[in-house]
Amino acid sequence: MVSGLEVRDAVVRYGPVTAVDGVSLSVEPGEVVALLGPSGSGKSSLLRAVAGLEPLAGGSVSWDAEDLAGVPVHKRAFVVMFQDGQLFPHLSVAGNVGYALARAPRARRERRVAELLELVGLAGYGRRPVTALSGGEAQRVALARSLAADPRLLLLDEPLSALDRGLREHLVGVLDETLRATGVPALYVTHDQDEAFAIADRVAVLARGAVLQLADPDTLWRTPASREVAEFLGYGPFLSAAEAATLGWPDAPPLVGVGPDGLVVAGDGVEVAVLQAQARRGGSELTVRLPSGEQARVRTPAIASHAHPPATLRVRLDPSACGELPGAGPAGGADSRES
Structure with missing residues (x-):
């Protein structure tokens, strides 16, 4: 039995345009898989289909061998972290992180919020308004909030692309350490090769909605599967x-x-x-x-x-x-x- 996420021959269409064309891949427990490609390669459409935000025109998405066709977004137990973080401006840092724990006893909620803020390097930030945070701090709060929901899969859609390079490089390290510490598997969409190589156990290079190569970073870099992959890698x-x-x-x-x-x-x-x-x-x-x-x-x-x-x-x-x-x-x- 397949454990974790399995995508088989996935197809996503927007009218006459095929955005994802027969993609198959898996994300195993504790694994981070990066979807790497230029704009328009289909990586975000694939992530949205896994989340249930886009319907499949063909193929399947399953978790632990259970087909998720017809399972609504909120029942998949996946969490999506977008580029802008989408924090609630009227809530404090602690209020944002603890949003998914609203039904938990107060003491347990406060303890878990404090643990997560420490994990992402923001211990003591709980009372701050999110409107006073820098871009990097806001994304760390968004990560902590995503993990508070205890997702079985984390879906990250260009989470650092709006930040400058120095801050991106720092936060890639924070993301990597946090995901390894929690063991939460993740599908990570990016167009930045350094991000993908730094954070992923395996990298899928996409173009025109198809996977050109899926491999660990060292294999991908040393032995590109085609000239097209090699040119994309530089x-x-x-x-x-x-x-x-x-x-x-x-x-x-x-x-x-x-x-x-x-x-x-x-x-x-x-x-x-x-x-x-x-x-x-x-x-x-x-x-x-x-x-x-x-x-x-x-x-x-x-x-x-x-x-x-x-x-x-x-x-x-x-x-x-x-x-x-x-x-x-x-x-x-x-x-x-x-x-």
Whole structure:
């Protein structure tokens, strides 16, 4: 018997538009699965279908092998946490967190609220009005309120996308620690690759309503299932084994995706022409032309002049920072898989 969430061949349509096209995946007890993809890939529509907020045009959603067709949203025991948190402005922090515990005895409710606020790093905030909170604090209150309902599955729809990057990175850590501490399984929608890799046990990459690859973060990064997945993850250019060999990787696989740090400056490397230089924090990013004719980027610790970049540079491939692709087929070919 399947334990936890199972989605089989799910289809969601909005009129003539198919937003989710035959998706199958599972979320096991205590597991966090991220739905990763660009806008319009179908990830939020899939989450809403799991919650019961959107009807399925095909397929099924089940929990512990029980089909949830016809089960209303409020009886699924799932909780959705949205981007804006949707806190009640007329209630205090404690009032928001304790909303789902309204029928519990007062002492038990207050104790549980205090536990949850401590868990999300807001101990002592109970009496504050939510209108006085920062964006990051508000999202932590929303997380505590979601957990107060004791959900059997937490559904998070871009919960950090409205925050600046520094705060997002901090709150990803808070979310990760909180979910691990409580053991609540979660389906986490995001377009941010760093978020997905930081928080998820497995990541599903979606495009055009379909899952292109579902794998743990390391497998997904090291061995993208297709060129389309690799391009979405930030790989490029793509080199044949022979082209990779000229750059110092003699036993390269048939198709190599050069990662953001896949090219390194090396005195024993191949000389390449520098086309452009852009200053970055702590160094520069140089655009170079490889022997294959492809353009690629190289990060260096020295600040290079945008107006007068160096004419040439010696570089080689770092295999540990490159992706191994299954062949030289076209982007989005039939080699997508679930790992």
